[in-house]
Amino acid sequence: MIPEIGHYALVLALGLALIQATVPLYGSIRRDASLMQLASSTAVMQFIFVAGSFAALTACYVTSDFSVANVFENSHSMMPLIYKFTSVWGNHEGSMLLWVLILALFGASVAVFGNNLPVTLKANVLAVQGWIACSFYFFILLTSNPFLRLAQPPLEGRDLNPILQDPGLAIHPPLLYLGYVGFSIAFSFAIAALIEGRIDAAWARWVRPWTLAAWMFLTVGIAMGSYWAYYELGWGGFWFWDPVENASLMPWLAGTALLHSAVVMEKRNALKVWTILLAILAFSLSLIGTFLVRSGVLTSVHSFAEDPRRGVFILGILVLFIGGGLSLFAWRAPLLRQGGLFAPVSREGALVFNNLFLTTACLTVFVGTLYPLALEALNGEKISVGAPFFNLTFAPLFIPLMIAMPFGGLLAWKRGNLLGVAQRLMVAFAAGIVAIAITFAAAGVEHVLAPFGIGLAFFVIVGALIDLAERIALFRAPLATSWSRALGLPRSAWGTAIAHAGVALTLIGITCASTWGTERIVALKEGQTVTLSGYALTFDGMVQRAGPNFRVLAGKFTLRQGGEVVGIMEPSKRTFGARGMTTTEAALLSQGASQLYLSLGDVNGDGSAAIRFYYKPLVLLIWLGAVVMAFGGALSLSDRRLRVGAPKPAAKPALQPAE
């Protein structure tokens, strides 16, 4: 009964979405307020019905109802309860249901919190949300229905893919989807603005919090996915430039650019057309990401066999929304009047610089991800584009971006003084040079580029601090004045500085872990010891245990540094009976922000165990940096001016540097 209710609720949600997609739009043409108002109530009801549908599927999983094909294929009665919940989205059908659930959640949020939006804009935005929702409901109901029953219910399920039975999976997909789908709001706002042919600074203020929220979730979601791959796949790598990872990185890059260009639009009423285009692109890239992951067109660590019909269907949605969005843009964008003027050297100029490099970096990732596909379609030649390609193209574009980062915040709007800013950044330059010198002194000249990476990171961090210090007139005014100015500083200023420092932290983590990380791959017999970067690891023997739905074969290792025991490491292999599959569980031991990583290979006939033993200096900073970035975003989001979201122009520009 429950699956049928879920199925029915989903069909009703589609019905509501169809109304939401058409009636308010008609109302906005007819200037009929009551028709336009219908958008809000349908958006909220739609969310309630999808939530009911999602709850029904969850109930099937929790009660292990194997008469539902989807549950049978992806669950097992012995699985711990938390994985019964997470396996709801650990498969294609369920994850698409999560996708529409989040889409409906965002739509309902606009309906509930968008009270200060002009009626027509709100109606049009929700109508566009309705179109997106309709296409995905059709997709689920026609090609990926999670509620299909089996005629003869089996007694036991086939279990969830063991590599997905992990706490990381519990949070990674929902976060990523909150990011992907969050950009749909920016897209809907852009399309609504194009339909109306009118756009102003207030528009940017309404769009920014949604974009910021989506960006935060995407940032944490990507970091979570990276950490999950790091500890679960047992290779000790944190980023593989895998198409699925690139699929999430591209909307992140476009979204980051959108965040920055929306600032210009909000403050200076400039870059309107460009901001609209970015809003369309950010969501288009999210759709492309969904397509790449869901259709299985690319070879990837995550790629599993897929039904080609689904790929074609998503491709159709992709063409409809990206093609439609861009056509509408080409047709209507010339109507939008150009705004404020600015000199190339100015805050606006710096933000344009940021946008230019971010979108170009995004473009190189796009080419690297889709080129193999295009080449295969053209002449059948199969290639793989991996890390070397991206290191050569993506990295050089990110360096100028980071160098420019501290300048942007200090330049004045309209016309800035580059020399003056450079003088104010002297301390940051000095910090960078000292960091380079210290790194060279400590690590030698073996790796020439890495110390410059560290220096750049310190330059950015100190630059962010200088930005804050300048705003509160630290050391130039009495401390009490600075203190009160610090309290009065808009939270978005703190958010910007913190997010920029987060980028620098990630850069330090990537540089250190990939340059000075060490590894040993050896076979150890019981009692033998291997040394790595000052640590000694002794193999104490193998143990066997039983888990809830798997068997564990674990190695016991003692880690010592200078004779002192630092800890016990227990890497293991889990064998899942239901699928006859084995997974590797790496043992991690954190020393500050650095980690020791131990994963178990085969156990040979003579009793020796093959191990991979890595020392990863400061590796945790990679993900900590992302969390710091998201925290900066959250702080900006809590800024009063975005919360209130009043359509009247700001009384005084809040981001003006203190003079």
Added chain:
Amino acid sequence: MTRKQRRLTLIGGSLAVLGVAAALVLFALKDSIVFFNSPTDVVEKQLAPGTRIRIGGLVEPGSLKKGDNLQVSFKVTDGAHEVSVRYQGIVPDLFREGQGVVAEGKLEAGGLLAADTVLAKHDERYMPREVVDALKKSGRWQEGEMNADAHVVGKKP
């Protein structure tokens, strides 16, 4: 500066960045991509030693040998031809004889592949697409063999 000059500065700057990026991409595409080959391709194309390639196929049953120091050697076959692969390190969990595998590395004289990466499948019902294509090409692929189940296979969302 007039509005026109400003716009020209902006466009000029953008084109310069795009130009640099395009140059980087073209350079990288020339040097740092790896071509995929089936064992038949390797035998028939007479690739020069030192070429970096990726091959896919099945691990030939009975060909897997483990030596000292984590040395592994095995043969990759597509049914028509096979290529010997040498690898030092730990093979993935699902690496087995008779199963699909993708190996990447440098081709040595005598058609031996010195692999630095060995990938196996991540799911017992999944086979790397490259392997499926290689088998299809050599006519050893039985339609439905894997696809019967293909649509139910989970993947990382």
